[in-house]
Amino acid sequence: MKIIRQIGIIFTVCWLSILVEKALPFSFPASVIGMILLFICLLTGVLKIEHIQEKADFLLENMAFFFVPAGVSIINYFDVLKSAWLQLVAVCVISTVVTFAVTAWSVKLTVRLLSRLRERRTGNE
Structure with missing residues (x-):
């Protein structure tokens, strides 16, 4: 249940x-x-x-x-993808690099904020 x-x-x-x-x-x-x-x-x-x-x-x-059905259905649009493969690869590479950079920045910011919070807690006690 x-x-x-x-x-x-x-x-x-x-x-x-x-x-x-x-x-x-x-x-x-x-x-x-x-x-x-x-x-x-x-x-x-x-x-x-x-x-x-x-x-x-x-x-x-x-x-x-x-994701398997979506990946398989890409075959239906192979002719469209073939004509724009360079743009597709460029977008994938750029978006991957941007995603890595934003993730790294977010983790760095979170670590900083958590360390400040810990310092404040230990300073107040």
Whole structure:
């Protein structure tokens, strides 16, 4: 019964995000809306991480499996990709470098903020 409840919660959040997407006057991905809704529910305490932990872990562990259909369907657009392969490679390389740089900067900032917080806590005691 626990598994059914967890799947039900995840599907309910997905369904609500689709409804919100349809209600918006502009285009916005339902998947992003779903992540925002789930984040808000977890932040406000409406949901606890234990309510979805097991099924969320399962989905994360098997995420690569869900990309197989998208990867296979790329074959249908091979002629389009062949004509723009240089641009595609350039975008992939640039976005990878930017992602690495932003991640490194974020980690560095987080470490700094945490060390300042620790210094303040030890200074107050």
